[in-house]
Amino acid sequence: MGLSRILVVNTGTSSLRLRVLGPADDVVASADLPALHGLVHGRVAGQDAALLASTLRDFGPVDAVGHRIVHGGTRYQGPAVVSGEVRRRLASLCDLAPLHQPASLAALDATSQALPGVPAVACFDTAFHATIPEAAATFALPPEWRARWTLRRYGFHGLSHAYAAARAAQLLAATVTPDSAAGTAPRARTASRIVTCHLGAGASLAAVRDGRCVDTTMGFTPLDGLVMGTRSGSVDPGLVLWLQEHAGMSCEEVAATLESRSGLMGLAGTADMREVLSRAAAGASRAALARDVYLHRLRAGIAAMAAALDGLDALVFTAGVGEHSPEIRSRAAGGLGFLGIRLDEAANAGAPGAGDHEIGAPGAPARAFVIAAREDKQIAAEVRAALA
Numbered sequence: 001m002g003l004s005r006i007l008v009v010n011t012g013t014s015s016l017r018l019r020v021l022g023p024a025d026d027v028v029a030s031a032d033l034p035a036l037h038g039l040v041h042g043r044v045a046g047q048d049a050a051l052l053a054s055t056l057r058d059f060g061p062v063d064a065v066g067h068r069i070v071h072g073g074t075r076y077q078g079p080a081v082v083s084g085e086v087r088r089r090l091a092s093l094c095d096l097a098p099l100h101q102p103a104s105l106a107a108l109d110a111t112s113q114a115l116p117g118v119p120a121v122a123c124f125d126t127a128f129h130a131t132i133p134e135a136a137a138t139f140a141l142p143p144e145w146r147a148r149w150t151l152r153r154y155g156f157h158g159l160s161h162a163y164a165a166a167r168a169a170q171l172l173a174a175t176v177t178p179d180s181a182a183g184t185a186p187r188a189r190t191a192s193r194i195v196t197c198h199l200g201a202g203a204s205l206a207a208v209r210d211g212r213c214v215d216t217t218m219g220f221t222p223l224d225g226l227v228m229g230t231r232s233g234s235v236d237p238g239l240v241l242w243l244q245e246h247a248g249m250s251c252e253e254v255a256a257t258l259e260s261r262s263g264l265m266g267l268a269g270t271a272d273m274r275e276v277l278s279r280a281a282a283g284a285s286r287a288a289l290a291r292d293v294y295l296h297r298l299r300a301g302i303a304a305m306a307a308a309l310d311g312l313d314a315l316v317f318t319a320g321v322g323e324h325s326p327e328i329r330s331r332a333a334g335g336l337g338f339l340g341i342r343l344d345e346a347a348n349a350g351a352p353g354a355g356d357h358e359i360g361a362p363g364a365p366a367r368a369f370v371i372a373a374r375e376d377k378q379i380a381a382e383v384r385a386a387l388a
Contacts, residue, residue: 005028006021009111012035016033018032033055036103056114064120064383065111065115067082067121070156073089073126076124078127079121079124081122082112087109097222121386123382129155129206132153137153139151139220154218156222160196160373160375161208161213165211172313172314192210193309193310197302197316200319201230203228204217205225205305214308215308215309227298228264229272229273230264234297264290273294298332299332299335302315311339313367314367319373322373323370326348326349330348341368342360342364356372
């Protein structure tokens with residue numbers, strides 16, 4: 001099926017990013033709208049849905065639509081053409097990603113209403129992590145629990161990790177270095193062990209060997225792992241039980257706090273890393289603590305991912321904080337010298353938005369890159385594969 005124009009719908013918890021990609025994955029139309037939430041009588045209603053329909057009309061015709069869907073459960077380990085049955089199965093997973101899945105499905109429904117007859121493909125943030133081995137995916141819980149409720153590590157941000165790892169492999173393969181043996185031609189440097197750092201409002205790491213994910217920091221839900229903008233990341237499950245039993249907190253109150261009032265927000269009073277770093281530089285103790293807690297968890301997570309790979313060939317920073325905060329990259333790398341990471345501080349301090357570029361010091365045992373997050377390219381590729 002020839003697909004010259006693919007609409008990519010990337011739904012976050014507060015925004016709806018629309019991109020139309022041409023045959024060469026060039027962005028030929030784009031818009032950022034408010035996220036859609038909820039259905040009325042089976043249809044998305046309200047001004048936001050009307051704005052979406054108007055925007056899509058302005059974009060002109062498209063051949064297919066690719067939707068970022070956060071959770072695919074165990075059934076969907078690759079892209080899926082959306083049907084009524086697929087839509088019902090995705091709705092059944094909303095309780096596993098309550099902040100993300102309903103908004104993604106509302107955008108899917110509204111787009112399908114606006115573009116009847118255009119094939120839609122669901123592309124999953126969990127799919128890239130379906131390859132992690134059982135030792136990494138399995139929680140130490142009773143087998144009857146794991147079987148009844150499919151309790152396992154799913155991982156998220158997979159579309160971003162997949163693209164960043166593949167792009168890093170391209171950059172490494174294109175880099176040639178002189179062979180140490182006299183009289184031989186230069187050879188390409190390749191990397192089979194890559195750790196990708198998706199650092200945005202949500203944050204996670206992935207350990208990627210030869211293009212396949214072998215471990216990741218997010219678990220059963222997107223709440224696990226690193227410190228994030230408003231999410232706590234990993235906490236002792238006993239702490240949650242204690243809050244419910246001894247502090248009298250309801251399940252809903254604990255969940256809302258861990259999801260929306262924790263992370264950088266809980267530590268520093270703001271979820272914006274730029275503001276955290278600015279306040280910390282001005283001497284604000286809360287902000288300095290937030291920065292240091294964030295970095296402590298980040299360095300520990302990178303080391304754990306490298307351990308899953310038995311070493312490290314390349315470290316990749318992507319997404320909002322990963323791409324635009326030289327300070328976070330520098331401070332993180334400062335504790336990773338034992339993994340062979342050393343940054344070229346001039347390259348690291350380069351202008352934000354400079355595109356994909358290397359920031360590692362020449363001769364460092366492990367390479368380091370900043371790679372622009374392009375989930376839209378990954379989704380477009382998966383749409384083409386699903387409809388081929």
